[in-house]
Amino acid sequence: MCIPCFISQLACCCGSAACSCCCNCCPKIKQSTGTRVMYALYFLLVTIICVIMMSPTVEQQLKENIPFYSELCEKMNAGENCKTLVGYSAVYKVCFGMACFFFFFAIFTIRVNNSTGCRAAIHNGFWFLKFIVLVACCAGAFFLPEEKIFLNVWRYVGAVGGFIFLLIQLMLLVEFAHRWNTNWSSGVTYNRLWYAALAFVTLVLFTIAVGAVVFMGIYYTHPEACLLNKIFLGINGSLCLIVSLLAISPFIQKLQPTSGLLQPGVISVYVMYLTFSAFSSKPKETVTSDGMNTTVCVFPFNSGTESDKKIVTAVGTVILFACVLYSCLTSTTRRSSAALRVCRNTEPETERARCCFCFGDDTDYYDEEKTGAGQNVVYDEREATIYSYSYFHFVFFLGSLYVMMTVTNWFHYDDHKIEKLLDGSWSVFWIKMVSCWVCVLVYMWTLIAPMVCPKRFEA
Numbered sequence: 001m002c003i004p005c006f007i008s009q010l011a012c013c014c015g016s017a018a019c020s021c022c023c024n025c026c027p028k029i030k031q032s033t034g035t036r037v038m039y040a041l042y043f044l045l046v047t048i049i050c051v052i053m054m055s056p057t058v059e060q061q062l063k064e065n066i067p068f069y070s071e072l073c074e075k076m077n078a079g080e081n082c083k084t085l086v087g088y089s090a091v092y093k094v095c096f097g098m099a100c101f102f103f104f105f106a107i108f109t110i111r112v113n114n115s116t117g118c119r120a121a122i123h124n125g126f127w128f129l130k131f132i133v134l135v136a137c138c139a140g141a142f143f144l145p146e147e148k149i150f151l152n153v154w155r156y157v158g159a160v161g162g163f164i165f166l167l168i169q170l171m172l173l174v175e176f177a178h179r180w181n182t183n184w185s186s187g188v189t190y191n192r193l194w195y196a197a198l199a200f201v202t203l204v205l206f207t208i209a210v211g212a213v214v215f216m217g218i219y220y221t222h223p224e225a226c227l228l229n230k231i232f233l234g235i236n237g238s239l240c241l242i243v244s245l246l247a248i249s250p251f252i253q254k255l256q257p258t259s260g261l262l263q264p265g266v267i268s269v270y271v272m273y274l275t276f277s278a279f280s281s282k283p284k285e286t287v288t289s290d291g292m293n294t295t296v297c298v299f300p301f302n303s304g305t306e307s308d309k310k311i312v313t314a315v316g317t318v319i320l321f322a323c324v325l326y327s328c329l330t331s332t333t334r335r336s337s338a339a340l341r342v343c344r345n346t347e348p349e350t351e352r353a354r355c356c357f358c359f360g361d362d363t364d365y366y367d368e369e370k371t372g373a374g375q376n377v378v379y380d381e382r383e384a385t386i387y388s389y390s391y392f393h394f395v396f397f398l399g400s401l402y403v404m405m406t407v408t409n410w411f412h413y414d415d416h417k418i419e420k421l422l423d424g425s426w427s428v429f430w431i432k433m434v435s436c437w438v439c440v441l442v443y444m445w446t447l448i449a450p451m452v453c454p455k456r457f458e459a
Contacts, residue, residue, distance in 0.1 A: 030378045031115060032386040035124045042134055043396055046098045050091045050407050088408040089147070092154055095404035097138030099161075102397040109389035115381035123389050159410070161401030166431070168395065170439045174446055177266035185258050198262055205265030206244075212272035213237050219297070220279045225287050226297040229279055232433060236275045239440045240268040246447055255450045267443050271436045278432035281425065 105123065112120050144150050187194030213233065220229050244264040246252060252259050279297065286293045410427040 030386075031124060032381055036387075036392070038127055039392075039396060042131065043098070043399065046094060046134070046138065046400075047403050047407075050094055050403065053086050053090045053094065054088070054407055056086075089151055090142075091404060091408055092151055092158070093141035093144070094138045095158070095400050096144075096150075096154060097136075097141040098134065099397050099400040099404075100141075101134045101137045102393045102400060106390050106393035106397060109393060112385065112389045114384055115379065120381075120385075120389070158401040158405045161398045162405040162410075163431075165395070165398035165402040166435060167438065167442075168398070170435060171442055173270055173439065174263075174267070174443045177263040177443070178446065180266065181260055181262040182258050184262070185260070198260070202261045202265050205262070205269050209240060209265070209268035209272050212269075212276060216272075216276060216279060220276075222285075222287065222296040225285045228282070229297055232278070233275065236271055236436050239437070240264065240271055243267060243440055243443055243447075246444065251451075252447050256447070259447065263443070267439060271439060274432050274436045274439070278429050278436070281428040281432060283426065283429075 109119055109123050112123065114120065115124060181198070184194050184198050188198075216229070216233055220226065221233065244261060247259050247264045248261060282297075284295050285297055286295050288294075409425055410431065
């Protein structure tokens, strides 16, 4: 039993066979899903390496626990204590290699329509060889000439690509809100409990949004300081109210009967989260009271201890990775791709209401084959691809740039370390605040787009 299993795994790593686990008890997996998960693991591995490179704590632990650390760094020509392998410049180079890897595959897989061709086989297999190529790309970036010019140019390329990726995230959020409402609304026709579920979730979402406004009004404003916080809290709160009223207005209801308060509830919660995150990322302000400088408009429950900062940073890093991977993996499905183009699918949607609506199948027609003695692989792309291979790699290319800029604190990279990921800087503040407004504008456009471009939304 071990020999067939070993052969199947060897074919997975070094051949064109689809990737599968070496366990017979594992549930069957689709070829399209397994491929995307493998690329996501590559992406996650490089991202973790970037986080380690930006952490002086990890560097110190390596220095203390690895014997002959200094001698090893000298033999690797990595400078004293491997200085060339840490810091923002090292992260830029590693992310440059990862971005080149995904950009090459984005070009290589253009116009691949099914999984039977040679290019599709390379995309879906040869994982060990592709891993070697990825490592070579990341390592080769450290030998680029004219380092200062490269870093200056690549910084602005990363900023543009990171912002585009952020826009994709926001558009996916809007698509998620519409899909949630459409799916649950489809269940109302045969079970009135779905209507109760819609009403309950909508009430919870708006309660959270209003509670967030009150919370930030109390703790993130001050009579003598934090003027920007007061202005932007009022603006963002007003925008949430406007889109909520717009979603249930009669002329929108006539064009989109399924439009309701659930979608603006999701948008409002996310806008309030971004507003809170922006306020937390803003440099701290102080006021003089009774001859003493007091820090105001900060998170009230932060004790300031190192353990608390590490926990908060770790949670923030996990949330960042989860958002990036979710955007990379979900933005390439047919439904999400159509939503990003702001148009209606050519085929009518047959929704079936369910709680976990995000895990629906893109197709129901596929062939199932047994791969050795291990896991079953479902070859679901022999007639047509489930997602665009080229666009999939391009989204990961943008995700590489977004991770690079986020880990290095965007344009405030000097003396930055991963332990200060959530510390304040004006660039992060403005990026998050602009993201709030873009998110609201994208949602408003999805509401009024059928009026502006009726032909694109004809059934």
